[in-house]
Amino acid sequence: MLETIYLTAAIIAICVFFLCIGIIIKGKFPSMHVSGNKEMQKRGIGCVQSQDREARKVNKHAIAEVEKRDQTENN
Helix, strand or coil: CCCHHHHHHHHHHHHHHHHHHHHHCCCCCCCCHHHHHHHHHCCCCCCCCHHHHHHHHCCCCCEEEEEEEECHHHC
């Protein structure tokens, strides 16, 4: 059983080592956000926060709607 623990620890250490090498070669930590993915950008898909921010922006070209009054007030 102790051999299994040592083997598992060695495999994890090798994986972490290769992940660190990838980060060192690229010079930065990879972005885990959807908006950082080039394929998602091509399709126009963003993260939830950016989609919400875009949806909350006020449209300068929108026409203001007029509230409808009850039929009883007009009669």
